[in-house]
Amino acid sequence: MVSVHVTTEVFPFDQSVDLCPDNDALNFTTIFLITFGSGPTLFSNKTPADFNFTTSHSQSFTFDVNDGMFAFVNEVPDLNNGWHGNASDYTTNDTDGYMFLVNMQGIDPQIFNYKIDDLHIGRLYEFSAYVANVVRKEKCLNKPNIRFEVRAINESGNVIAKKGTGDVPACYNMSWSKYDISFETTHSSVVLLMLSNVAEGSGNDLAIDDIELRVYSTNDLDDTSTTASSIFDCKNNDEDYCECSNDFIGLSCKIQSDDVCSKHDNNTYESLFFITFGSGSDRFYSKTASDFNFKTDLKKESWSNFKPGAYAFVNSVPSSLTVLWHDAAKDHTTNDTDGYMYLAGVGNVNDMIFNYNITNLCVGVDYEYSAYLTNVMRDIRWVSVTEPNIRFEVRAVHKKGDLIAQKSTGDIPVYQHMTWSKHGLSFVATSSSVVLLMISNVGGHPGNDLAIDDIQLRVSSANQTGFCYPG
Structure with a gap:
């Protein structure tokens, strides 16, 4: 098992984002924050093991990021006009910062699997990540839809909490949104998971950054045991777009x-x-x-x-x-x-x-x-x-x-x-x-x-x- 204090890079909390309602946004301690580092080459040579997680996807170190594959990249590869070519990662103040680019295939493959020990039973935690759809809006392809899960590390793998993101919106300019799940842990050792909810392979491509686990100093929250929050809107600089924020899609x-x-x-x-x-x-x-x-x-x-x-x-x-x-x-x-x-x-x-x-x-x-x-x-x-x-x-x-x-x-x-x-x-x-x-x-x-x-x-x-x- 990895130590709960092994981190990649830890950055100050962005006080403009408060995903746990009715709580002081500063009243927490970050346990880990994975930003994937930075570097001048498009493809990082690091592997998931360097960040203490596993994935069921195969790693690519070249432009061939096909279905069922992933790469750590400092900008979205300009493979075709379907992706947001040259779009950057989310992390602030890290020139040439890397992100986790995933070309998903099929339903339920593990995108992210992180095992952690020594959690405090009964304490409130938040597991979160920034996610972006790398497919351009006008392509009208399948949208990623991922599921955050927290499971106990025991024989039965009890589900402590889980929540789906819903479809991650496609935008004319690539837009990052924060998704999270808050939970009171019932076990000291858990596995944090992100899994795909979408079976179709056409589209279903996403980037992930700033994966974080943090603990709150108080459990005084309302209805948070399986809560997920996110920012759904595209940031399109006044461009007209057809993404509806109320769970609908279509040119209409x-x-x-x-x-x-x-x-x-x-x-x-x-x-x-x-x-x-x-x-x-x-x-x-x-x-x-x-x-x-x-x-x-x-x-x-x-x-x-x-x-x-x-x-x-x-x-x-x-x-x-x-x-x-x-x-x-x-x-x-x-x-x-x-x-x-x-x-x-x-x-x-x-x-x-x-x-x-x-x-x-x-x-x-x-x-x-x-x-x-x-x-x-x-x-x-x-x-x-x-x-x-x-x-x-x-x-x-x-x-x-x-x-x-x-x-x-x-x-x-x-x-x-x-x-x-x-x-x-x-x-x-x-x-x-x-x-x-x-x-x-x-x-x-x-x-x-x-x-x-x-x-x-x-x-x-x-x-x-x-x-x-x-x-």
Whole structure:
């Protein structure tokens, strides 16, 4: 194990960034801060071992930084016009400073694995890093989405805390954002991890810098046991760009950013379908997914047999199976007494939760695909649970199933009271027939249970019906 005091270079804390709310930003001690050093050559000859971490990616010391590879570089290589060629690292006041450039491939490979001993049980720590998407905005490629995890070093590798970044935004000028996870450690020896949440390889390239672990002198924070914070906005010098800060993507944001990217209901535009799941007095609805014209990998089960990989339509959250759920919490739809919602006990990574085919869309027209989601688990400090993380996708309906748009929710947090949030994406139809998907980014239990309601596809243009029929 490495000593907790072995560091690369330690810099003063930037007081302009305060990611742990309600706390004195200076009230901490840095345990390690990895800045990757500096040097005049583009590629550093140092390895992860020099910085006391491991990675499942292979190292490159040349311009061939292909999928599944990484390099330590003092500027982004100008390999093609898809990357932010010549962009610099994050660390301040280090000329020719190196950064950790990763070309990710597949879901769940380890980007960063750092083992550390002699932590103080019960103390509050923050594990953080600065991250940037190295792919230029206009390329419209897959965005990186990484997961911070803290695990105990023991036989079972208990998860102490974890949180996803959500999609790291693409910008016209490369922009660094700080992501972190705060946790109260329950073990003196832990492993700090960063893992990929994205399966697609086209794009999914990022740079990482200033990886830090610090300890706070007090634990007087609000809801921080699995909190992640970040700065999402692109710094584009007044350039027009279509990245929406509210979890949507698509060219439509350039035209209708307020309406298409709204986190709230908007009835201005035509709805192509709106699934609320109906209402009724029976707690468990007899209807199946096919009654609402969608498919799922989950299996319809009775409550007595409800388990990971099962689903049901319920008019309130059941409690007889577990005391950890928000007992009797209601659906999202307004003005529907005893309204049903879609309860999903997600089983595995890449479980298909929702698959809906739709035809006769208008090519070139803007659409919004959305749903309200909530974590049905209660916030109980002494219980560590897997939080749902859902990927919205739009694919063309043909053999290749071209990906038109995708966006991940990030980890859907637990709350003291069940809280609904709108998630989704906007897209410009490039095919008249598409499939709308919701797919799980994570596996694992306990947890990974969510409710879904008010699934909607709507057109984002006031003068469009959204359908274009042949002939």
